[in-house]
Amino acid sequence: MRGLFNDASWLDTAGRLLIVAFFLITTVYNLTAARIKDHIDRLTLFKTPFPTQAFWIGIAMEFVGCALILANWHADIGVIILIVFTVLATALLLRFWEVQDPMKRNGMRLGFLANIGIVGGLLLLLQNVY
Numbered sequence: 414m415r416g417l418f419n420d421a422s423w424l425d426t427a428g429r430l431l432i433v434a435f436f437l438i439t440t441v442y443n444l445t446a447a448r449i450k451d452h453i454d455r456l457t458l459f460k461t462p463f464p465t466q467a468f469w470i471g472i473a474m475e476f477v478g479c480a481l482i483l484a485n486w487h488a489d490i491g492v493i494i495l496i497v498f499t500v501l502a503t504a505l506l507l508r509f510w511e512v513q514d515p516m517k518r519n520g521m522r523l524g525f526l527a528n529i530g531i532v533g534g535l536l537l538l539l540q541n542v543y
Contacts, residue, residue: 421541428534428537428538428541429482429538429541432482432495432531432534432538433482433483436475436478436479436495437475437476437479440472440475440476440479443472444472449468452468452506453465453468456468456505459505459508459511461505467505471498471501471502474494474495474497474498475495475498477491477494478491478492478493478494478495478498479491479495481494482495482538482542485542488542489542489543491542492535492538492539492542493539495535496532496535499528499531499532499535500528502528503525503528503529507521507522507524507528508521509521509522509525
């Protein structure tokens with residue numbers, strides 16, 4: 414049975430839509446004033462060059478990657494953009510080993526591990542859109 418995308422089953426379509434929904438929901442949530450400030454403050458704390466620009470580039474990467482996947486137009490490039498975004502965001506924002514507070518460290522470690530799983534799902538999606 415075919416899905417919404419010409420080359421995809423319904424199961425594949427559901428997976429694509431869930432992955433895109435995850436990124437779009439978190440991106441929209443991160444556009445609140447408090448979350449913008451929090452991300453830029455953490456990027457600054459972890460000595461990211463040009464933290465404000467890095468944040469907005471990340472937001473743009475998420476929207477562009479999702480748009481390409483949803484449009485099924487160069488969806489492979491969209492998935493690669495989301496992989497690069499996830500790896501960079503994890504490396505820049507989830508350095509749990511540098512945090513002293515045990516609760517914050519554990520929360521960041523769980524986010525780090527979750528992002529490993531997200532990259533795994535993106536790699537599977539890449540196999541299906543390529």
